[in-house]
Amino acid sequence: MSGFYIAMNLFGLDVLSRIVHVGTAITLVGGSLFMAIALVPSLEVLQSEQRSAFVTSVRNLWKRYVHAGIALFLLSGFYNYFRAIPKHEGDGLYHALLGTKMLLAFVIFFLASVMVGRSARFEAWRQDPSKVLRVMIILAALIVAVSGFLKIRG
């Protein structure tokens, strides 16, 4: 009986973790795409004074989502990982691809953090965000492709 409850609990957590993981990806990757496609190019229509107030406001609001999103990715990602290990013992390709995906995710976390941060060292990136946004979106597309492949190949 207790095995049944443990199984139900893990099943519930597995589903919750998947929903949190994919929901976070949709929110953060979607938000970054919107910024690259529509928001950054539209800054052109603002005067430079309005532009800097607008960009500061966007950054301060988006920052909370970036920080919460990184925390949720790490929590749900490591949970998924520990649940996946027993199913993939000795599966070299799985671990190689998942390791690469995690490294790419940490690069994105770094880029996203400095873009909403205050470090003077990265001010030039914040002044001209298009290139960094493009790199983040390409890396995110790679991560989604690798993750989807890992899920489907079993």
Ligand code: HEM
């Ligand atoms: C930019 C950050 C990330 C994105 C966009 C992302 C995206 C995804 C997506 C789309 C899936 C497939 C979910 C499904 O089909 O149900 C997935 C699965 C997974 N993710 Fe992530 N993820 C990110 C970060 C992480 C991190 C940091 C970890 C580990 C610490 C992680 C570990 C996993 C694991 C273990 C799976 C399950 C793979 C399998 O089905 O065997 N992810 N991720």
